[in-house]
Amino acid sequence: MDAAAAAATGAVVIVEPGTPDGYARIIEARDRLIAAGLHIAAPCPHSAACPIEPGTDWCHFSARVSRSSLHRQVKGGSLAYEDEKFSYLAATRFPPEPAAARVIRRPQIRKGQVLLELCTAQEQLRRETVSKRHGTLYRAARDAEWGDSWPPHPAEPAS
Template sequence: MNATLPTAEDLRAALAGLLDGLPPKQAAQAVERLIANYRGTTPTDAPVLRDRSDVAAYAAYRMPATFEAVRAALAAFREAAPDWVPVTHTDIGGGTGAASWAVAGTWEGPRTTVLDWAEPALALGRELAERSGVPALRAAEWRRARIGAGQELAPTDLITVSYVLKELTADVRAALVDTAAAAAQAVVVVEPGTPDGYARIIEARDRLIAAGLKVAAPCPHSEACPIEPGTDWCHFSARVSRSSLHRQVKGGSLPYEDEKFSYVVATRFGTEPVSARVTRKPQIRKGQVLLDLCTRDEALRRATVTKRHGELYRAARDVAWGDEWPPGQDT
């Protein structure tokens, strides 16, 4: 390790051995208990991640996926603001630090503060950061804090809120987004790519815009989302290598899984959002590619790119779900 910008490989290496010592069956049971807790009633009044085994199970099982989701959101943000570099970063509900790893993997050296109410999560996050060998992660501050009424946030360049909104009541969610909007130059919110995850993202997006921020990604504009509520949900997909623990818990032998996520990035400074983004997996047919797009000028539309389009057709065969369309252009 010891790279300046940590990769998914580095994270896997830091996570390796986390559940060592626990017999495989017990490790799988710890993960299953955690999943059941997360499926149960959240928000809760007390942390779901209560002890070291909960937290180790969370980190081993979920952290690679939430890391990849945040990394994809940050990649889209960077495309919209290639010259912007955060100097300070606050990771709210940062847990074991997945979003902080993604931030450290995107920009060199931001000073990170991780806030969470679960002390065991912070302790493990600190340990993993130490193992990363990455100076920015090793220097991160891990601080116990409860998200809730009256929470104050010090001014910071970047705030990440990754897979946290689901755990909060509607009032606390709204207050958190408003506080983040007032404290930061840029706010990145990531949620599971489910209809209700998307609904929370739209709610956050509306509040960020109302607070005077503009959307940098994934949307091509800061107007209302063109998706009619209840008909569809905007989400993306990030590929995550599966560890042996994943395979054990979920069964099957695929070496990867796809993490579906929804996100919004909003900033106080000007950015260049894409003019159109691919919002579903492209469908490649004989001699043509069908692209579902969210566009700046024509809302949602389907583009059919055929061999007759030459260069554009070749680009369409390579473009991925979540990418800008056409690639590298602002037309």
């Protein structure tokens, strides 16, 4: 890890399985990269200590991956896809423009509201409830996905 940090001129990205052990390796790498002078770009919106209490939970995300017929046979699956869990870290030599917060769990969409679990730039975990009365923000929350930055950036002006 130290060699990767020393060799990095732009960024270092590390991906591990989305398990408690994979997350523990990510946290260890995170600490070493920060000590080597890199800045955390994602998924964390800060370079301070992780607010997730070790042993109680872990930060991970999900990506849908296509399965070949051989893959389905080997794993005994019937679906043409699999939701693969992973933990990751991106660190850069230059300070990134941090997100205000990152959605760290799949948003829960309820009637007239969306519940978001967030890791914030203030180095804490927070649950935010976005209701229909929030208008545009509510529509954005309905479309938010696990791993997205929050709040969403406004659309770029048309040129």
